[in-house]
Amino acid sequence: MTRQYETVIGLEVHIELATRTKIFCGCSTAFGGAPNTHVCPVCAGMPGSLPVLNRQVVEYAMAVGLATDCRISRLCRFDRKNYFYPDNPQNYQISQLYLPICRSGHIDIETPEGIKSIGIHEIHMEEDAGKLTHDDWAGETNVDFNRSGVPLIEVVSEPDMRSADEVIAYLEKLRLIAQYLGASDCKLQEGSMRADVNLSVRPLGSDSLGTRTEMKNLNSFKAITRAVENERARQIEILESGGTVVQETRRWDDNKERSYPMRSKEDAKDYRYFPEPDLPPVEISGEWIEKVKKKQPELRDEKKKRYESQYGLPSYDADILTSDKRLADLFEETLEYCKNPKKVSNWLMVETIRLAREHGIGIDQVDFSPENLGKLITLQETGRINGTVAKEIFAVIFTDDVDPEKYVEEHGLAAVTDEAALRDAVRQAVEANPQSVADYLAGKKKAMGFLVGQTMRSMGGKADPALVNRLVGEALAQKAAAYSSFCR
Amino acid sequence: MKEILRWPAAELAQKINRREIKAKEAVSAYLEQLYALEPELNSFVTVDEEGAYAQAGRIDELTQSGKNAGPLAGVPVAVKDNLCTRGLRTTCASRMLEDFVPFYEAGAVERLRAAGAIILGKTNMDEFAMGSTSETSAFGPVKNPWDISRVPGGSSGGSCCAVAAAQSLCALGSDTGGSIRQPASYCGVVGLKPTYGTVSRWGLVAYASSLDQIGPIARNVEDCALLLEVISGGDKRDSTCLDRRDVDFGRAFARTSASPQTSPQTSSQASLQACPEDVRGLRIGIVRDYFDEGLDGEVAAAVRRAAQQLRDQGALVEEVDLSLVSYAIPAYYTIACAEASSNLARFDGVKYGYRAGAEKGLHPMYRRTRTEGFGTEVKRRIVLGSFVLSSGYYEAYYEKALRVKAMIVAAFDKAFSRFDLLLGPVAPTTAPLLGQTGDDPLKMYLGDIYTVSVNLAGLPAISLPCGLDSRGLPIGVQLVGPRFGEKTILQAARAYEKACGGFALSPMTERAEKKGGMKV
Numbered sequence A: 001m002t003r004q005y006e007t008v009i010g011l012e013v014h015i016e017l018a019t020r021t022k023i024f025c026g027c028s029t030a031f032g033g034a035p036n037t038h039v040c041p042v043c044a045g046m047p048g049s050l051p052v053l054n055r056q057v058v059e060y061a062m063a064v065g066l067a068t069d070c071r072i073s074r075l076c077r078f079d080r081k082n083y084f085y086p087d088n089p090q091n092y093q094i095s096q097l098y099l100p101i102c103r104s105g106h107i108d109i110e111t112p113e114g115i116k117s118i119g120i121h122e123i124h125m126e127e128d129a130g131k132l133t134h135d136d137w138a139g140e141t142n143v144d145f146n147r148s149g150v151p152l153i154e155v156v157s158e159p160d161m162r163s164a165d166e167v168i169a170y171l172e173k174l175r176l177i178a179q180y181l182g183a184s185d186c187k188l189q190e191g192s193m194r195a196d197v198n199l200s201v202r203p204l205g206s207d208s209l210g211t212r213t214e215m216k217n218l219n220s221f222k223a224i225t226r227a228v229e230n231e232r233a234r235q236i237e238i239l240e241s242g243g244t245v246v247q248e249t250r251r252w253d254d255n256k257e258r259s260y261p262m263r264s265k266e267d268a269k270d271y272r273y274f275p276e277p278d279l280p281p282v283e284i285s286g287e288w289i290e291k292v293k294k295k296q297p298e299l300r301d302e303k304k305k306r307y308e309s310q311y312g313l314p315s316y317d318a319d320i321l322t323s324d325k326r327l328a329d330l331f332e333e334t335l336e337y338c339k340n341p342k343k344v345s346n347w348l349m350v351e352t353i354r355l356a357r358e359h360g361i362g363i364d365q366v367d368f369s370p371e372n373l374g375k376l377i378t379l380q381e382t383g384r385i386n387g388t389v390a391k392e393i394f395a396v397i398f399t400d401d402v403d404p405e406k407y408v409e410e411h412g413l414a415a416v417t418d419e420a421a422l423r424d425a426v427r428q429a430v431e432a433n434p435q436s437v438a439d440y441l442a443g444k445k446k447a448m449g450f451l452v453g454q455t456m457r458s459m460g461g462k463a464d465p466a467l468v469n470r471l472v473g474e475a476l477a478q479k480a481a482a483y484s485s486f487c488r
Numbered sequence B: 001m002k003e004i005l006r007w008p009a010a011e012l013a014q015k016i017n018r019r020e021i022k023a024k025e026a027v028s029a030y031l032e033q034l035y036a037l038e039p040e041l042n043s044f045v046t047v048d049e050e051g052a053y054a055q056a057g058r059i060d061e062l063t064q065s066g067k068n069a070g071p072l073a074g075v076p077v078a079v080k081d082n083l084c085t086r087g088l089r090t091t092c093a094s095r096m097l098e099d100f101v102p103f104y105e106a107g108a109v110e111r112l113r114a115a116g117a118i119i120l121g122k123t124n125m126d127e128f129a130m131g132s133t134s135e136t137s138a139f140g141p142v143k144n145p146w147d148i149s150r151v152p153g154g155s156s157g158g159s160c161c162a163v164a165a166a167q168s169l170c171a172l173g174s175d176t177g178g179s180i181r182q183p184a185s186y187c188g189v190v191g192l193k194p195t196y197g198t199v200s201r202w203g204l205v206a207y208a209s210s211l212d213q214i215g216p217i218a219r220n221v222e223d224c225a226l227l228l229e230v231i232s233g234g235d236k237r238d239s240t241c242l243d244r245r246d247v248d249f250g251r252a253f254a255r256t257s258a259s260p261q262t263s264p265q266t267s268s269q270a271s272l273q274a275c276p277e278d279v280r281g282l283r284i285g286i287v288r289d290y291f292d293e294g295l296d297g298e299v300a301a302a303v304r305r306a307a308q309q310l311r312d313q314g315a316l317v318e319e320v321d322l323s324l325v326s327y328a329i330p331a332y333y334t335i336a337c338a339e340a341s342s343n344l345a346r347f348d349g350v351k352y353g354y355r356a357g358a359e360k361g362l363h364p365m366y367r368r369t370r371t372e373g374f375g376t377e378v379k380r381r382i383v384l385g386s387f388v389l390s391s392g393y394y395e396a397y398y399e400k401a402l403r404v405k406a407m408i409v410a411a412f413d414k415a416f417s418r419f420d421l422l423l424g425p426v427a428p429t430t431a432p433l434l435g436q437t438g439d440d441p442l443k444m445y446l447g448d449i450y451t452v453s454v455n456l457a458g459l460p461a462i463s464l465p466c467g468l469d470s471r472g473l474p475i476g477v478q479l480v481g482p483r484f485g486e487k488t489i490l491q492a493a494r495a496y497e498k499a500c501g502g503f504a505l506s507p508m509t510e511r512a513e514k515k516g517g518m519k520v
């Protein structure tokens, strides 16, 4: 490579909104459901049906816009994007071209060089399409309109990103914002967050933009990283060999780790956009914006600060706990049942993340009752169970969400706190291991640990370790006293 | 013609509510008339005899148990076939929807049924309401009951024909650029296009969403007002439908209960309220621009006589220039076709309606389905509309048309600052002969010159019979009101109707009885 190149990246991110009903009708947005069971004349494109705007969609779009410092349009309007495809029942999509709801915002990301502001060109609202399923056996294609009319926002960034790392940082931040607002669950795998990458390269130092391509079908952050790096290399190779990059849409194949052209600009579709005549323009009053602002929940940065100041958590803990809305929610909900923030934080940061990794699930899929974790911590704090048992029980809570109190009872896991019984066990351990006692008296303090372990084993691991420690210490002290008087 | 067929809607409903006659008798009398004339007129696509008798049975049960069955109890209504009717085929007179049976009902039809009306059937029309003659129907042309060698006008030709021939007592039509008013004038009946947003468009198969409006077609002004009152009002399923409170149009004629006026406050208001048929002091502007060389001399004379009649009754009639008249047609066809090209995209053979068989591949299936399913005029408008929206042409055509629309609104606003109503012709001529218009679409489009600007401005307007030409064909006069000015229009219309001694049905209605009702 003779020259150095800079990568210029802009993103178009589709986020599925978490409304109960669709954007233009009252049908459910619930996932699953037999094909074409969440449909009505509107979302199936029946003749004579008309769209009615779901105001919650406007509020979510506004919330994301406010969280990203966008200007909210006081008057926004829907437009029709016309194209024929069977997953699109009307053969037009109701979207926003001329007057989108939000404009000119930014998301600040952390880079090795410091904070960098990525511009947001606009955010607009639109409807999702249905789903086609191809039955190769029958040679048929079937269409399911359950997803047709599910509300989306499209967040269009400025071409401000320069690397895959910046792309991922931007997406992580955007995802957290949408999740914190409750506007979306933003699951890439399930398609509730979809990113198309617009990428071009240019010689380092150049001001003009190179010809860009648009990459689709990116289903994970890893795929995005690979696709960005691959596309950068592909474009540089073309330029270096004297060719020109073709402006086109490409489809990423993550298994083959390469992309394929979908359509080039020559056969680019003319969407014949025009204002949607069935929906009057949406007037957004100052009061409405204020109302949404007031409802705006605490976002990540504020939450992080609060965890440090209110709960006295180390910055490291606060950072991890707020890295996922689910984790932060679990933290706050568990505190309702157990007033020890650091303990709760430890269980979430260490055991929960470890178990999630072990089970190969995302933190957002972790699903146990905060009440059960709270009870578990209390059981341990009051000495009813010891740490080892607590970890065992937590693994069961993690998978089956059991009530730890009942579980301890049913499995006889309560710590033995009967001092007389424990004293007896200690006495037996001391008597059965004279060598260890001798070692201890000779100054080998480690020998005490052995005796504690022997006592614990004889109690089936259920003894309160602190108590056992104290009793073994007392027994050894007695032996030491006897030994010194004998020597004297 | 049987006596029962002569009663106006309010009278028929009253007799049925008072159990003087049964709804079933009304239905059978109208069906007899319908069937007798249908072979010559072809005004219906589907007759719902079974449904009509079933509804009549329900009405009679209600009245038998002493309940009031509604203001339209037992009143037969014919519904244009672009209004969805639950369980009853809705074709838009297109091969594309030949077998389409909706599982939902148009808002206006729901309201009709709730008021006790009986849906006799679905009326023939221009395919997807695109046309001015009712000849573009996939089910054959409708004939004019005054002269069956002529067209009834369009696109609500079947509805207007059915009313003029007493096949139905009243009817619903839809008006996008004159589709109620022009056939009403050709057929000599009363047809009203309400203010945009007055009647819910839910269930109306869209032609041009921003211009379409459902309206009543009747024999007389009172029935027209009564029907309008029933079908008007808010509907949450149509975001463009207004929640109007002033829809007591039928009651506007009840002398004792003067309704509060919401239309523009004028000096004539007080007298109108005191006596709703009084036009004294009402300021009426004759649109001078409409009396151009394109207007037939006999039509011009009849319209001027109507204006003189109102002047004689005390209205202040003056001439007014509306300007922009020549821009209305291109602006209208640009906007209407653009919206139509998008609205009709859903008819693709995938989900419902016609699908061309034996095609491999999606695009060949789309192409053949739409080639075979749509008629020539529909395809012409889809192509025109797609063109004006294409990138590179959007600004030159569609955007410019929107600017013209805004200027037309302003021109009307200016006119209504001086006048309560505007008066002019409905169409340049009386009904043309069948088969004369099809090969010259431009000529057909120009025929809409006096009606389209009302749709562009979203205003209410009525077409009233104002005499016959030398060939015995009806001529219509149009009264246009400001937004929400339906009451003023209806009151002036009623005054004019009274001065004329009422409007006549087509001569065919008398002939039918002589022949004797023959079931087909």
Ligand SMILES: [Zn+2]
Pocket (backbone or CB within 6 Å): A022, A025, A026, A027, A038, A039, A040, A041, A042, A043, A044, A149
């Ligand atoms: Zn739906």
